[in-house]
Amino acid sequence: MPPRHHDIADDLRQQIATGHLQPGERLPSETVLAERYAVSTVTLRHALAALQGEGLVEKIHGKGNFVRRPLRKIMYVGGWGTLDPWTAAEPALRVTVRSTTVQAHGHLATLLKVPVGSSLAELSCLSLEGETPHGLARTYMPCDLVPAGLLDDDSAYRASATRFAVLSLTSAAVRESVCARPPTPDEASALRIGPASAVLSLTRIATDSTGRVVEAAFLAFPGDRVDAVFTTHHVIDERQTQG
CATH class of the missing domain: 3.40.1410.10 (Chorismate lyase-like)
Structure with a gap:
């Protein structure tokens, strides 16, 4: 069975792909998301780290996690x-x-x-x-x-x-x-x-x-x-x- 953070990352990835989460939108706090998915904040952060590594989510210090806008080179x-x-x-x-x-x-x-x-x-x-x-x-x-x-x-x-x-x-x-x-x-x-x-x-x-x-x-x-x-x-x- 895949680790739980993979399922969370897949769900958030799908919400971003379908537009349920819009570019520039702030995600709920890590505590709220951890409660929503019934996991620890450590597991939740693993999921967010995967999305950050893919360039889908951007973490801004002191502000939270945001859906990254399409990047222009x-x-x-x-x-x-x-x-x-x-x-x-x-x-x-x-x-x-x-x-x-x-x-x-x-x-x-x-x-x-x-x-x-x-x-x-x-x-x-x-x-x-x-x-x-x-x-x-x-x-x-x-x-x-x-x-x-x-x-x-x-x-x-x-x-x-x-x-x-x-x-x-x-x-x-x-x-x-x-x-x-x-x-x-x-x-x-x-x-x-x-x-x-x-x-x-x-x-x-x-x-x-x-x-x-x-x-x-x-x-x-x-x-x-x-x-x-x-x-x-x-x-x-x-x-x-x-x-």
């Missing part, structure tokens, strides 16, 4: 560190920005090729559609390279949803490393996903014409909420074509 444009303007410009999409100053240490100092303890500007960006997060980015730049006014509250950066992970517009080369992995605890909390969910993780390193690293960005997107596009431009040697 955004597009990350590789090489530019931007979100596709066609999707990023949608009124429902917004980016929150938080800035601070930190000291370079460990892996961060190595990536930016700066002495340990150097001052860095840090921008943390969170892309949201309504209350649903779509992407998280943390971007770092040596403080002596930060353009005047960039970190001000009224800077143009904060008004632009498309420059999601870019501080400098003067980089000559960009190197991006991409992988799929489980989220860190901080990422899972910020993106409101389970620890077993997969994120698309990008590390973006930009250098100027002298080879100096001007910024490093770490991006994480829930795997079911983003498409990433990378374009390669081939340089044609005109001497060969004319030969």
Whole structure:
């Protein structure tokens, strides 16, 4: 006989599929649902965890469990560190920005090729559609390279949803490393996903014409909420074509 939480998950899944539970609707409290199904709250949470893992239910800390609205993917444009303007410009999409100053240490100092303890500007960006997060980015730049006014509250950066992970517009080369992995605890909390969910993780390193690293960005997107596009431009040697 299947475990009881499977039956509960099947019942709630059916209610969502048939529209009895609408997108955005708050589910009854876990205590009420446990009483309704005559199970313990532990069993009930196993059922909800299964639905959360399937993307049918979203748990918002301090508010409860909600039927997740159909997810729309955004597009990350590789090489530019931007979100596709066609999707990023949608009124429902917004980016929150938080800035601070930190000291370079460990892996961060190595990536930016700066002495340990150097001052860095840090921008943390969170892309949201309504209350649903779509992407998280943390971007770092040596403080002596930060353009005047960039970190001000009224800077143009904060008004632009498309420059999601870019501080400098003067980089000559960009190197991006991409992988799929489980989220860190901080990422899972910020993106409101389970620890077993997969994120698309990008590390973006930009250098100027002298080879100096001007910024490093770490991006994480829930795997079911983003498409990433990378374009390669081939340089044609005109001497060969004319030969």
